[in-house]
Amino acid sequence: MVKPMQAMREIELKGHIIDSLLLPRIFDKVMDMEGEFEILQFDIGKNKTDTSYARLMIKGRDNEHLEDIIGELHRLGAQLPEAEDVVVATAPKDKVVPKGFYSTTNHQTYVKIAGEWKQVQNQKMDSMIVIKDGVPSCVTLGHIKKGDQVVIGKKGIRIVPPERPRGHSIFEFMGGQVSSERPSQSLIKQIAEEMLEVKARGGRIVIVGGPAIVHTGGQSALAEMIRNGYVDALLAGNALAAHDIEYNLYGTSLGMNLNTVELAPEGHKHHIYAISEITRAGSIKAAVESGILTGGIMYECVKNNVPFVLAGSIRDDGPLPDVITDTMKAQDMIREQLKGADIVLMMATMLHSIAVGNCLPSSVSTICVDINPSTVTKLMDRGSAQAIGIVTDVGTFLPWLAEELMALKKNKPEACICIKNEPSAKKY
Template sequence: MTVSRTVELEGHIIDSGTMGECFTVVMDLGGEFEVEAFEVGRHAHDESYCRLAVTADTEGDLREIVHELNQLGATVADPRDAELEAAPADGVVPVGFYSTTNHPTAVRVDGEWIPVENPEMDCALVVDRDESDPVVRTKTLNAIEVGDLVVTGEAGIRVDPPERPREGSGAFGFMQGGVSSERPSPSLIGEIADEMRSVRDDGGTVLAVCGPAIVHSGGRDALADLVAAGHVDALSAGNGFAVHDLERDMYGTSLGVDTEHLEHPRSGHKHHIYTISEIARLGGIEAAIEAGAVEGGVMYECVRNDVPYVLAGSIRDDGPLPETITDSIEAQNAIREQAHEADLVLMLSTLLHSVAVGNCLPSTTSTVCVDIDPATVTQLVDRGSAQAVGLVTDVGTFLPMLRNELLE
């Protein structure tokens, strides 16, 4: 005896490949499907519609198939309200809880579809009935509190993945990013600059996610110029980036190497730890700037121009600097707050922080990932940040070109 359920697909399901993906999911998971209705959009802006009867051997198999289809944007026909179950303890979710994507999502509560606030991948959905109208939010598992009403199962959940219409939408069109070192970099950088101008003109926020290679490769001054000119509104980095940016100003080196002449000054390998010691002695980055110990660089421009920054620590940090957040959950929450405010994210040569920020971003946020290693861009996209445009190039070349596009 088999079990079945009817699901529906709407939108640009042919051009974006969604329909084919749904067919593949059903077959890969051992199910079968029958197309009950199929209407093809005949013009560029027309949407298509498909209704499938999905069959599986057991209810468990069917539930798994429907879950995967839901992640791709399929919805169950004749939906019921979402199933809610109270969390049994702090940090514990009910069995069978719904694990989120980073796509715009709505949950059916009391017969009404309610948009989820701040969509984020790998979270639980919690319904708050304390407001005048129900509110649905994402919560990380460690933030779950006993009694939270957690969405379970697949019923009453509607996911809306960004689609690729036939006419496309430039470098930032969904699923048009890809990864290639053969891209026409000047033209793509021009498009990125245009997007940054557009975000600025609309009063939006550009978040720069920075790795130490920016300093090592000579891109620091260009990034500092962009911060000073108001093209970067927030910065997320690790202890290492800030240390080497400050070291460059205080000692003329980055990790002990003169980035202009590529020389190794005597005792240069100690410069980064001397930098941390001096900044700590002066009371922190802002105090060091006020004292005149730091006179330029990215962190300098962030302080001088009131650009907020988050420095998230790791197990391998030296020091660290006084401003570095060493509690990983506290750092994650600070990064999450930045990510939710961002309209455009530049991920600049850092795998660790790119993936960390990417995990917090909704799929509707324009994202650019620049790295000399294609594996960094690939891993980011594989982790779910499919909206990312990947540019495989030296960040020390990219940033001066971007600065020239925006400032000259």
């Protein structure tokens, strides 16, 4: 015999809840969790720009079951009709959160403080909301301090998921999916148009890259994009920089001549030599200034004042002197470079793509390019649902993208007035 639903609570949905698929996701989640729902009110927007409103009664077997369901619906964007102030508790010691703490999503979030809704700053997933001097901010566990006022429970919290783009946009076209079957030429052209539009309004484009960019021959195209002002920050690891520098110094990547696709004599030593030469110079910047490094991705970053963050890992050789081996420090520096980002283009790196995805609010347009479909799938499954995935060889993708950017720049010179990298206040 089916146990009747004993606990009930109302929720509200506001915005473009139909074409953004919020409403069906709510229905699916309730049914997946063996709850029930009843539509109490449903007002559908009549014009394209109109929003819709729905009020639902959610039912659970008991209060505990209902709270589990409400918690999941809240993370999707459902709101509780009552407008109580947010509840806080004091962190008992550094890096320790109070019981019942609220864990953030990557969606834009508001909390109600003294009757006023305030937007949470530095939005990112898997963080806590700390209120200081009346300002709510996302704070990661490693930065929680004793005495911090940490939000607990779900009262007084409103999540606003990103709406589906309206108009001509690659993100409307792709719909957050992963595919290698889409028309490559038109797709890459759309990405180039989006990038050009962002730069024309003075926005920021951040590149996240792996060493396959060099292995597959895409380094010249990325260097060209940096030189022409389409990159505002580069986030990578030791490998991308080391193999880029190896190619510039010795013409090889992991010992293989990229022109002849043959292993060079003693080529397996080249990346060690490359790291050693940069260490001898003192830094990548010093190697550029002294004439040791004369081209490539890292050279263009230095020459064009594009900040880079090289986050180390346990498998690194050397590493290069610019590599940050303190993981927490690297995270903080990555978050700093992601502030104000409009587009983040992730290419050929599962580790860094997922790591950066964890630091991004869902409002940032995110493109993930990888030959391995599981890289893109894992990124989205981890919570970066705003990302679109392109399954292709980055060595083909990058030259094509650079070519499209140059073609568009020639055809629309008036759209390029803001493409200029100013010297950064931070030197990494």
